[in-house]
Amino acid sequence: MGSRWWQRGAVCALAILLGVVLAACGGAGGGGRGGDGGFSSEVVAQQVEIAADPSGALRWDRATYEATAGDISFVVKNPSPIAHQFTLEGPGVNRRSKNFGANTTNTFTVKALPAGEYRIICDYPGHKAAGMVATLVVR
Ligand SMILES: [Cu+2]
Numbered sequence: 001m002g003s004r005w006w007q008r009g010a011v012c013a014l015a016i017l018l019g020v021v022l023a024a025c026g027g028a029g030g031g032g033r034g035g036d037g038g039f040s041s042e043v044v045a046q047q048v049e050i051a052a053d054p055s056g057a058l059r060w061d062r063a064t065y066e067a068t069a070g071d072i073s074f075v076v077k078n079p080s081p082i083a084h085q086f087t088l089e090g091p092g093v094n095r096r097s098k099n100f101g102a103n104t105t106n107t108f109t110v111k112a113l114p115a116g117e118y119r120i121i122c123d124y125p126g127h128k129a130a131g132m133v134a135t136l137v138v139r
Contacts, residue, residue, distance in 0.1 A: 038095035039108035044071040047107075050120060050134075051077040052084045058130035060120060065136045069115040072138075074108045076100075083124055088136070090118030099124055115139055 046068060051061040057080075076086050078100060086097040086108055093113070100106045115138050122132035 037097050039097060040111060041107070042073075042109050043107055044073045044109055044111075046071060047073045047075050048136075049075045049077065050086075052080045052122070052132075054079040056080045056082050058122070058127045058132045060122070060132060060134040063134055065120065065134060067113070067136060067138050069113060069138050071109065071111050072113055074110070074120075075105060076108060077105045078102060084122045084127065084132070085124040087121040087123045088118055089121055090136075091116055093118060096123060113138055 048065055048067050050065060053059050053061060074086065074088070076084075076097075078084050081102050083099050083101050085099045086106070088095045088108075088110060093110075095108070095110060097106065097108055118136040118138065120134040120136050121128050124132075
């Protein structure tokens with residue numbers, strides 16, 4: 001009887017361990033499709049336009065962006081004279097683009113984004129601290 005309880009405990013421990021490993025793998029995979037920093041390069045129907053301030057001020061063109069849960073292509077315009085970066089951060093989500101240069105438009109796609117509140121951050125050194133952070137509301 002005693003050994004049965006021990007065995008059951010061991011099986012449970014193994015299941016928990018496997019669960020953790022699987023969760024870790026899922027997180028690392030991120031559905032990136034080999035895209036940039038966890039983003040897919042595929043362009044989907046739902047497109048959210050985001051622009052850096054054209055004057056070079058360290059802010060996005062809006063404080064809040066909205067989207068519908070699902071696949072989203074973020075069309076990120078940089079009409080400013082300086083480089084920026086695009087990070088999407090939220091519960092279980094942390095996707096980061098490479099830095100991109102002045103006068104470029106870059107598209108970053110996230111597949112199956114759940115409803116929730118996310119942050120759109122420019123993680124180019126110093127920009128986030130200066131306030132280049134916006135909110136993305138996904139419904
Ligand atoms: Cu920036």
